[in-house]
Amino acid sequence: MSQVTETQQPGAGSGRAAGYAAGIKDVVVLELKQRLRSRGWYIMLAIWFVLTGLVTWLTWASWNATQAAQRAYSDFTPAQTGPGSMIFEVVLAFVLLFALLVAPALSANAVNGDRAGGTLAILQVTLLRPGQILWGKFFAAWFAALAFLVASTPFLVIGVALGGMTPGHVIVALLMLAVEVGVVCAVGVGISALAGRPLFSIVVTYLAVAGLVIGTLIAFGLGTGLTQGTIMANQPQYRQYQPLSNGPVEPEYTCSGPLREQPVARTERVAWFLAMNPYVVVADAIPYPERTGQQGFSSVGAIENVSQGARYAMAGPEGTYPCANGEAKPRYLAQTTPLWPLGLGLQLVLAGLLMWLGWRSLRTPAHRLARGTRIA
Amino acid sequence: MAIKEDPTGGQLPEEAPAGGITATAVSRKFGQVRAVEHMDFHAPAGKVTALIGPNGAGKTTLLLMLASLLAPDSGTVSVGGLDPQHDRAAVRSRIGWMPDTLGVWESLTAREILAQMARFYRLPAAGIGQRVAEMLDRVRLAELADQPARVLSRGQQQRLSLARALIHDPSVLLLDEPASGLDPGSRVELRTMLRQLAREGKAVVVSSHVLSELDEIADGAVFVNKGRTVRQQTTEEAVAAGRRYAISATDGGALAAKLTELGLAFRQEDGRRPAVSLMLSDDDDAARLLRDLVLAGVPVSSFAPASGALEETYMNLEGERR
Numbered sequence: 001m002s003q004v005t006e007t008q009q010p011g012a013g014s015g016r017a018a019g020y021a022a023g024i025k026d027v028v029v030l031e032l033k034q035r036l037r038s039r040g041w042y043i044m045l046a047i048w049f050v051l052t053g054l055v056t057w058l059t060w061a062s063w064n065a066t067q068a069a070q071r072a073y074s075d076f077t078p079a080q081t082g083p084g085s086m087i088f089e090v091v092l093a094f095v096l097l098f099a100l101l102v103a104p105a106l107s108a109n110a111v112n113g114d115r116a117g118g119t120l121a122i123l124q125v126t127l128l129r130p131g132q133i134l135w136g137k138f139f140a141a142w143f144a145a146l147a148f149l150v151a152s153t154p155f156l157v158i159g160v161a162l163g164g165m166t167p168g169h170v171i172v173a174l175l176m177l178a179v180e181v182g183v184v185c186a187v188g189v190g191i192s193a194l195a196g197r198p199l200f201s202i203v204v205t206y207l208a209v210a211g212l213v214i215g216t217l218i219a220f221g222l223g224t225g226l227t228q229g230t231i232m233a234n235q236p237q238y239r240q241y242q243p244l245s246n247g248p249v250e251p252e253y254t255c256s257g258p259l260r261e262q263p264v265a266r267t268e269r270v271a272w273f274l275a276m277n278p279y280v281v282v283a284d285a286i287p288y289p290e291r292t293g294q295q296g297f298s299s300v301g302a303i304e305n306v307s308q309g310a311r312y313a314m315a316g317p318e319g320t321y322p323c324a325n326g327e328a329k330p331r332y333l334a335q336t337t338p339l340w341p342l343g344l345g346l347q348l349v350l351a352g353l354l355m356w357l358g359w360r361s362l363r364t365p366a367h368r369l370a371r372g373t374r375i376a
Numbered sequence: 377m378a379i380k381e382d383p384t385g386g387q388l389p390e391e392a393p394a395g396g397i398t399a400t401a402v403s404r405k406f407g408q409v410r411a412v413e414h415m416d417f418h419a420p421a422g423k424v425t426a427l428i429g430p431n432g433a434g435k436t437t438l439l440l441m442l443a444s445l446l447a448p449d450s451g452t453v454s455v456g457g458l459d460p461q462h463d464r465a466a467v468r469s470r471i472g473w474m475p476d477t478l479g480v481w482e483s484l485t486a487r488e489i490l491a492q493m494a495r496f497y498r499l500p501a502a503g504i505g506q507r508v509a510e511m512l513d514r515v516r517l518a519e520l521a522d523q524p525a526r527v528l529s530r531g532q533q534q535r536l537s538l539a540r541a542l543i544h545d546p547s548v549l550l551l552d553e554p555a556s557g558l559d560p561g562s563r564v565e566l567r568t569m570l571r572q573l574a575r576e577g578k579a580v581v582v583s584s585h586v587l588s589e590l591d592e593i594a595d596g597a598v599f600v601n602k603g604r605t606v607r608q609q610t611t612e613e614a615v616a617a618g619r620r621y622a623i624s625a626t627d628g629g630a631l632a633a634k635l636t637e638l639g640l641a642f643r644q645e646d647g648r649r650p651a652v653s654l655m656l657s658d659d660d661d662a663a664r665l666l667r668d669l670v671l672a673g674v675p676v677s678s679f680a681p682a683s684g685a686l687e688e689t690y691m692n693l694e695g696e697r698r
Contacts (some may be wrong), residue, residue, distance in 0.1 A: 019498075026495045030481065037483040037524075118479025122540070125443055125473050126496035127465055365447035365460055369406065 023128050027136020035144050044102065049151045052095060056155040059090045085301045088159030092173055095152045096282055099181045100213060102148055104205035107141035107188030109198035111358065116198060130362035134193060134355060141185040149177055169286060176282045183347045184209055190354025193361050216277040223270035232259040236322040255323035268316030275310065275343030283307045284340040310339050395421030395456060396579035397442055397548045402451030404437055411437040413603040419579045421547065424570055426594035427583040428690055434603040435583040436476060439552050443473040455548055469497060472546035476553045478533045482526035486517050486536050489525060490543055497544035511539040531562045548579045555586055567593045587687035597686050599693055606693055614689050621662055622682040624651035626675040634672050653682050
């Protein structure tokens with residue numbers, strides 16, 4: 001996001017970039033000073049910490065209770081992996097949910113709140129460029145939101161410590177959470193630069209988040225109905241069920257007979273909706289073990305299920321329909337192509353577009369003003 | 377290319393076209409509302425220029441255009457010969473703008489606010505601390521420097537806002553209603569300060585509709601109404617155009633009789649005290665009339681200008697419009 005060349009700057013190239021970054025830093029300092037001095041932020045942080053702790057404890061307690069009940073009423077005791085995976089997943093899902101809820105509140109009044117308070121024009125009249133103001137606001141909102149992730153780190157670490165997970169999981173998960181929060185902050189800051197009133201921009205940002213979380217699911221579900229197509233497939237012949245046999249489990253069937261046209265939903269055409277879902281992006285980015293040669297993976301985690309489900313949709317009938325094109329398909333998808341770069345890319349396009357529009361509205365001398373706004 | 381004129385130094389107080397700030401035939405619409413239509417404005421360096429007009433006359437819109445925040449739909453703005461559209465940074469480093477809304481970062485202290493502003497104007501980091509201290513002294517906020525801005529009174533916030541506009545030592549100062557909400561003491565102080573800034577060679581633009589005090593500070597005035605420049609005059613011209621005087625006497629009848637005898641048109645004022653008012657062309661006329669009245673034995677109890685010179689012009693303009 002750069003603007004027209006200016007003649008007044010000393011030096012060029014790296015000097016100019018450093019000057020630009022210094023301006024951003026000054027805005028970030030100004031913003032963070034104000035945020036750090038507001039009690040509301042600390043209260044929210046404390047509530048967040050307590051809630052996350054509560055959820056972690058409840059998950060652990062309920063897992064313990066389930067285990068105790070199973071031991072009491074049944075001889076069957078499943079292979080123990082500890083509650084780690086489950087705690088990790090629940091806490092992760094919860095943290096992501098709350099991060100998505102907190103980020104708009106921290107970002108979506110960044111620009112128009114200042115406009116309402118009369119302090120935006122004070123910045124605009126200085127040598128700061130519109131991009132510096134906008135990036136400064138974005139980074140300040142992001143840093144404030146990242147504090148919430150830092151506060152929830154101990155609980156993710158507990159999830160790992162209780163077994164089953166590696167530190168790598170925590171690092172990847174935190175990284176992806178941070179990126180998702182950043183996307184929401186960018187959307188919020190962009191919208192706040194465009195909308196006249198803070199209340200309106202906060203609501204719109206929440207709706208945008210809801211659109212990403214729920215809207216993408218609805219769009220995928222409804223969109224699937226519109227993607228009816230056909231595929232050439234023949235008949236699968238299933239092997240006999242051998243529950244305790246060792247040896248290869250895949251494929252479970254062989255394909256034979258003439259290829260016939262079968263009606264299918266070509267989900268790969270709408271899977272990009274699903275890919276934009278923050279939960280899918282986070283779940284898909286977290287590594288999980290390859291299970292192709294494994295049997296009895298009924299207890300795979302939710303993260304893995306989400307990821308595989310989305311990859312399944314992305315693969316479409318070509319890769320999942322039994323005996324499509326006469327080839328046997330693995331029951332458990334060994335989809336190794338990750339989906340999250342596509343989803344994250346789309347999210348970044350959306351956030352970038354809003355930031356760009358926001359930047360346009362911050363340029364001065366202003367030619368057009370949003371309806372009903374005063375520049376100062 | 378970069379203008380090598382020292383942006384922090386004041387220009388000589390001369391009528392050079394390069395100094396000061398000029399708007400030529402600027403227009404600006406907001407939707408269907410024509411806030412400013414074909415307005416001309418000039419504020420020379422080293423002078424205080426008042427921008428006078430009723431509410432909604434387009435004063436703030438004009439100031440926003442002068443401050444390079446708003447682009448005119450047509451017409452040009454020139455700050456020391458530079459166009460804000462093209463030499464944004466050069467223009468900004470010469471302009472200090474004090475908005476009509478206070479707009480302070482409430483949780484920051486006065487010192488922090490000024491230091492932040494200095495950084496936003498890219499003043500050399502080494503000198504910022506001292507520059508901030510200087511400005512705090514200048515607006516008498518040194519004792520309150522480390523209090524959060526929210527505890528400052530309105531007048532103190534106004535002064536902080538002025539210091540904020542001055543932090544980078546601009547050569548053009550645009551003040552939108554700087555006196556509103558100030559107590560009389562602070563107004564006198566503001567007046568002194570603006571005169572001082574003009575003496576330093578800055579072009580000072582003050583918008584206001586409190587007219588009485590502008591007489592004392594403004595060298596010239598631009599009257600605007602309904603988005604147009606109605607009149608541009610210096611304070612001397614305004615004074616020369618005549619001024620209304622209010623006279624009261626313990627014996628109203630004698631006063632009226634004497635004035636009639638002198639052949640002067642006057643009118644009865646319906647103020648709290650019985651008084652008459654009449655137009656006199658200059659101070660000499662006033663002195664002569666007072667002497668005549670006193671010598672004639674009229675018991676004059678008060679004899680004073682009824683309004684400021686600029687106010688007279690303003691009221692006349694208002695009258696013309698009706």
